[in-house]
Amino acid sequence: MSIETKRFRNSGAEESPVQVAxxxxxxxxxxxxxxxTLASGHQLLMGNNELLSSFGNGVNVPSRRITPASCGAAIPxxxxxxxxxxxxxxxxxxxxxxxxxxxxVHLASEMAxxxxxxxxxxxxxxxxxxxxxxxxxxxxxxxxxKTLDMSGIKNFKKLNKHFYSYFEGAEHENMVWTxxxxxxxxxxxxxxxxxxxxxxxGIYCEPDDFKRFTYFSRASLEFLLxxxxxxxxxxxxxWPVAVVAPLCKSIYSxxxxxxxxxxxxxxxEPQGKESMEALTSCGLQFQAPLHTDHFQDNxxxxxxxxxxxxxxxxxxxxxxxxxxxxxxxxxxxxxGLHTTLRAMTKKFYGVVNGIDDxxxxxxxxxxxxxxxxxxxxxxxxxxKNKLRLRLGLANLGIDAKxxxxxxxxxxxxxxxxxxxxxxxxxxLNRGGQFILQGTSQDPVIKKDFDELAQQFExxxxxxxxxxxxxxxxxxxxxxxxxxxxxxxxxxxxxxxxGVPSLRYLSNEIAGTQMYSxxxxxxxxxxxxxxxxxxxxxxxxxxxxxxxRNGFTFSEPTEEALASALDRxxxxxxxxxxxxxxxxxxxxRIDMSWDAAPIDQYIxxxxxxxxxGHPPASIS
Numbered sequence: 001m002s003i004e005t006k007r008f009r010n011s012g013a014e015e016s017p018v019q020v021a022x023x024x025x026x027x028x029x030x031x032x033x034x035x036x037t038l039a040s041g042h043q044l045l046m047g048n049n050e051l052l053s054s055f056g057n058g059v060n061v062p063s064r065r066i067t068p069a070s071c072g073a074a075i076p077x078x079x080x081x082x083x084x085x086x087x088x089x090x091x092x093x094x095x096x097x098x099x100x101x102x103x104x105v106h107l108a109s110e111m112a113x114x115x116x117x118x119x120x121x122x123x124x125x126x127x128x129x130x131x132x133x134x135x136x137x138x139x140x141x142x143x144x145x146k147t148l149d150m151s152g153i154k155n156f157k158k159l160n161k162h163f164y165s166y167f168e169g170a171e172h173e174n175m176v177w178t179x180x181x182x183x184x185x186x187x188x189x190x191x192x193x194x195x196x197x198x199x200x201x202g203i204y205c206e207p208d209d210f211k212r213f214t215y216f217s218r219a220s221l222e223f224l225l226x227x228x229x230x231x232x233x234x235x236x237x238x239w240p241v242a243v244v245a246p247l248c249k250s251i252y253s254x255x256x257x258x259x260x261x262x263x264x265x266x267x268x269e270p271q272g273k274e275s276m277e278a279l280t281s282c283g284l285q286f287q288a289p290l291h292t293d294h295f296q297d298n299x300x301x302x303x304x305x306x307x308x309x310x311x312x313x314x315x316x317x318x319x320x321x322x323x324x325x326x327x328x329x330x331x332x333x334x335x336g337l338h339t340t341l342r343a344m345t346k347k348f349y350g351v352v353n354g355i356d357d358x359x360x361x362x363x364x365x366x367x368x369x370x371x372x373x374x375x376x377x378x379x380x381x382x383x384k385n386k387l388r389l390r391l392g393l394a395n396l397g398i399d400a401k402x403x404x405x406x407x408x409x410x411x412x413x414x415x416x417x418x419x420x421x422x423x424x425x426x427x428l429n430r431g432g433q434f435i436l437q438g439t440s441q442d443p444v445i446k447k448d449f450d451e452l453a454q455q456f457e458x459x460x461x462x463x464x465x466x467x468x469x470x471x472x473x474x475x476x477x478x479x480x481x482x483x484x485x486x487x488x489x490x491x492x493x494x495x496x497x498g499v500p501s502l503r504y505l506s507n508e509i510a511g512t513q514m515y516s517x518x519x520x521x522x523x524x525x526x527x528x529x530x531x532x533x534x535x536x537x538x539x540x541x542x543x544x545x546x547x548r549n550g551f552t553f554s555e556p557t558e559e560a561l562a563s564a565l566d567r568x569x570x571x572x573x574x575x576x577x578x579x580x581x582x583x584x585x586x587x588r589i590d591m592s593w594d595a596a597p598i599d600q601y602i603x604x605x606x607x608x609x610x611x612g613h614p615p616a617s618i619s
Contacts, residue, residue: 130593242310321530325350354593
């Protein structure tokens with residue numbers, strides 16, 4: 001059976017590939033084809049002998065021709081009058097259901113809650129849901145990991161038609177699965193490659209991660225091409241799918257996939273650096289419109305950098321807060337990409353992410369043992385006592401009034417682990433209680449905190465939980481009085497739980513501080529990145545009163561953290577009414593995607609699609 005015959009297996013699946021040559025075949029044949037041949041090839045792209053029309057945004061469906069024979073006998077005059085009246089009525093009362101404005105496809109390595117390592121997964125789902133609420137057609141493409149949380153997928157099924165994609169000089173077969181996650185249509189790419197790229201025990205930290213995700217990136221584009229999907233925008237997230245933009249520009253645009261390309265970098269530290277040969281395995285050739293210097297790493301000239309290539313070839317780029325967008329333009333914050341980013345400031349934006357306030361809602365959160373709201377905080381106190389009882393902390397008599405300070409974090413240098421360790425002892429010395437939930441793959445840090453957990457194993461006021469547990473995480477957010485985030489740098493401050501390795505992963509995104517405030521827990525944070533964009537000190541006189549919502553410090557020192565923490569503990573103990581008012585105040589702050597971020601993204605989408613380039617400003 002030839003590859004061309006195998007490419008289009010069919011048995012009535014709901015998602016049917018348009019029968020076209022693969023992008024690799026088109027790419028190889030383009031120099032030899034005349035304009036007439038390309039024109040006939042375009043007709044083939046549009047579907048075998050069927051007249052196609054556009055429906056929705058980017059979906060092709062057969063048009064039906066109505067023949068005279070199908071019209072039937074003459075219609076009585078009374079029926080004609082009724083039909084006319086119905087038509088007039090329909091014009092006066094337009095349907096309330098709106099057609100999709102744009103077809104947007106998100107490509108990512110994570111999606112909450114089915115394939116979540118950290119904040120990236122939350123943003124893909126939250127942004128997708130917010131766009132869908134605005135009547136855009138949203139689809140997500142992620143790998144079909146062996147570790148998918150199937151409980152979060154509705155109507156999960158395998159499409160009966162497979163497709164082939166190019167990698168390392170050969171065509172490889174792929175299956176496609178589909179389902180609905182949090183109301184969003186998701187496609188799961190399942191490679192039938194002998195390396196079993198995604199049939200592993202986790203999402204990241206495999207020695208062949210570069211191969212795994214460049215394979216997925218090319219296969220995703222081939223899926224869009226072969227299944228007749230022509231989205232207005234393809235929005236990619238982080239280095240694992242950064243190669244999508246250059247692949248589109250050099251190969252897939254000439255095959256008919258002319259979508260605009262958006263890219264969000266959640267953390268500039270992991271960049272996908274490899275040898276030149278590793279990049280060519282997915283079919284990239286360094287000839288116009290691609291140039292070697294678009295991929296050459298700015299630090300190691302003998303290495304390529306796929307994140308750099310994705311930044312250069314995308315139509316616009318965002319990162320997860322305005323402050324972080326400024327920080328990465330500096331040598332200290334840019335991780336070697338500051339010169340590249342400085343050259344593209346006209347298409348580079350900082351957008352603070354939102355949170356999905358329908359998921360993160362203390363009044364309805366199914367993870368919480370006790371619910372509460374901004375107007376009724378009794379449940380928060382009950383939840384605090386239940387959590388202390390569950391973890392074996394003292395909660396009777398005078399202990400019941402102790403402030404509960406908490407943190408949920410990756411235990412890595414970037415998160416200020418030395419400051420976090422100091423915060424535990426400082427809180428204890430000031431008469432408070434401390435709960436830390438976190439994990440680390442750094443052997444030195446892991447050993448240090450394992451020993452610390454053992455030291456406090458039976459302590460009445462300190463508990464370290466060095467594992468990931470979603471339900472516990474939600475209850476910590478809800479039960480705590482104070483939440484400590486002493487980050488050294490922070491794109492936008494979202495907790496990543498159970499994270500394996502810093503060098504492969506997206507960073508904390510949007511927002512540990514946002515989740516904590518949504519649950520009435522006051523943040524104590526270092527002013528960096530997205531934390532500086534969302535937390536304003538209660539004693540900061542030049543800040544608008546309505547915005548003052550926490551406690552901040554600037555220097556990454558134990559003394560600075562202790563000073564901010566002392567102020568928070570003092571207000572908690574000495575001014576209980578003021579504290580209760582602050583809790584209610586921060587819970588009323590709208591930190592959802594609808595507050596501002598979604599409008600900024602829509603402005604970027606609209607201007608890029610309609611004008612061909614991003615806007616000068618999104619404010």
